[in-house]
Amino acid sequence: MCWLLRCVSVANAGIGITWLRLRAYLSDESFIEAFFNETTQKTAFARIREGKRIFGADNTGGWHWHTLDAPEEHIPTKQYVSFVEFLQQVEEDLKKKKEDT
Numbered sequence: 451m452c453w454l455l456r457c458v459s460v461a462n463a464g465i466g467i468t469w470l471r472l473r474a475y476l477s478d479e480s481f482i483e484a485f486f487n488e489t490t491q492k493t494a495f496a497r498i499r500e501g502k503r504i505f506g507a508d509n510t511g512g513w514h515w516h517t518l519d520a521p522e523e524h525i526p527t528k529q530y531v532s533f534v535e536f537l538q539q540v541e542e543d544l545k546k547k548k549e550d551t
Contacts, residue, residue: 478544480504484533495536505540507531518543 468488475481480499485492494508496516506516513531514524 476540476544478547482537482540484536495531495533497540505543507536 470484470486472484473481474484476497478499480497483494483496483498485494492508492510494506494510496503496506496508498504503516503521505518505521507513507527508516509531511524512526513529514526515531516523517525
């Protein structure tokens with residue numbers, strides 16, 4: 451999926467605090483943000499356009515999806531959502547939109 455990326459930035463809070471936030475800009479003017487905090491084990495993935503989440507997954511209160519049809523809702527899943535799985539869903543949506551144009 452590298453062809454979708456324009457740039458990636460990574461930041462952390464410094465020595466002794468282990469968290470990671472990654473932002474990858476996509477070809478359709480949206481971006482992906484991924485977050486992981488080692489201390490709390492919080493993991494979150496979001497696709498954002500115009501300042502709003504349009505798709506996502508996170509483990510706050512148990513793993514759940516924020517679907518394209520209803521990004522504000524929590525759709526529970528019984529299994530862990532990997533970053534690869536999340537990216538595959540984003541890629542499928544981008545390909546679909548490209549085919550529709």
